[in-house]
Amino acid sequence: MDVRALETLRTVRTQGGVAAAAAVLHLTPSAVSQQLAALSREAGVPLTERVGRGLRLTAAGDALADAAVDVAVAVERARASLAAFTGAAEGTVRVSAFQSGARLLLPPLLTRVRALGGVRVECSDEDVAQDAFPALTDRVDVVVAHRPDGGAEWAGDGSRLRVVPLLREPLDVAVPREHPLAGRDRVRAGDLVGEEWIAVREGFPVATVLAAVAAGSGAAPRIAHRINDFSIAEAMVAAGHGISLLPRFTGGGHPGVRLLPLAGVRAGRRVEALLRPDTAERLVVRRVLDELVAVAAEVTGASA
Amino acid sequence: MDVRALETLRTVRTQGGVAAAAAVLHLTPSAVSQQLAALSREAGVPLTERVGRGLRLTAAGDALADAAVDVAVAVERARASLAAFTGAAEGTVRVSAFQSGARLLLPPLLTRVRALGGVRVECSDEDVAQDAFPALTDRVDVVVAHRPDGGAEWAGDGSRLRVVPLLREPLDVAVPREHPLAGRDRVRAGDLVGEEWIAVREGFPVATVLAAVAAGSGAAPRIAHRINDFSIAEAMVAAGHGISLLPRFTGGGHPGVRLLPLAGVRAGRRVEALLRPDTAERLVVRRVLDELVAVAAEVTGASA
DNA sequence: CCGACGATGTAGCGTCGCTGCATGGACGTC
């Protein structure tokens, strides 16, 4: 019962295939397949089954993968217990964030972490579809993700994934300053009928919020453009090519744009840190995560 | 961070040395030493330190060994989660017991287990000093041990050792049937002044109880013989070579001996099953342990 | 129907951990 093979099994589950898991683990697909075969032989029952040209875990494999999480956590706790003696809560932590979250949180995080000393943070921006966020935790230690306010929990929340809330960010309606509504201090969904929208790509977190706003106005929204990058969307709004939903703390930098709070509709997104349970046990990771939480509190406190 | 090396570290702690650990793990001392060296190198701090010609764990090593227990438990849970699918709560379980406990519990345990099917129980009798019982759990899955009634807990109880109470057995005073006290239905400590005792060897569980009885009588007990085997002691009592303290359920088979309950002194021993926390997770072991608990209840219920 | 992708076997190789033996230090004994 090799822990490396158990780790591999978990990765195959989260990545959804041998090839993807191999890429994450820096192995060849053959090695991954052999590990699964060995594990299955030892278990006495098949852990995976072919489905199409891919594969998925059997019930037994799923149960074992769940148990493998606890094994990984225990091993990481062991490492942490040693780190308490060497005094070394040092090392490098990989942090990723979606575009606007990265812009908001990563710079202050880096300055705070620099004061810690010995802790190196490697950042990357990862903008992926809603349901692809959890899988990122295999390549990155801390994943800053977002989801619509009342939306579904993350897949496998609880035992498979640790979720740390960072902040709740309201989504405001961004209009050009020459827009008739620009003088209002807040707008209702009904005020927005007939507007052209600049939305995000289908499957991305903010998309469902726009649908909710549209439902409040009674008409289907006319989506003219799909832009994932908020700063681009903001520039397009300023140029009068449509209106958009922009997160309050992130947007609002552009002088030609006014952000109007939405009344009557609860529009917002939750920004959370996603970690694998075993990664969450690492002392360095905990330190960085604490700083990230502090940064989030700072950012919301100053702006709200 | 190899789990085999962690297992080795635990064994070195419980067995108190490299050589003893190597014997238990079926390895050469050299291999054990190399594993410790590798682990220590990876940890960055020494995990062991020489003391005399042996060694002991450092504080860091002790902490890591504690964490290693959780790792082993998690791994064993993973195995158990698989066993739930193969339906195989089968295999062999090694059970050891001290002399009198073995005589009382093992025969009925074996008959009950035979009915289970697929479970093989290997018995052995292990009579060791009080503080040597926990270390037996490295060689044997279930260790039936005993300790004086109000005595100290087992070393490392809690996280390092799982303790399952089986029964409490009163210790009676065994006298030959021609003895002046033989007619009494119970005796007090004061009645026993001046008697010659047949005791157990120093360091064995019942020894401290005799000291307690002696303290009640006010005089130091005159110990004529030291016999660990109760059936031998019983025969010696019958032949008039002294009196003894015998466990009620175990002793009393000899026609020439009368067992007299002790009044005023709480004399007894606790019989308990000792398991390593990881072993306790194995499904086969749990099944056998359940049967053992049932046997203990049966035995005391019939005799009390 | 063909091309591409994904998973799985097989040969070959490197590496890691074990055994066997030799060394050095500590305790008990004569």
Add this chain to the structure above:
DNA sequence: GACGTCCATGCAGCGACGCTACATCGTCGG
């Protein structure tokens, strides 16, 4: 105080295990 014994540790040699590279088979899209 010297010797023998026991224990832990270092080093050479060997075996085994797991990886890469390559080939094969099945499946899905064009």
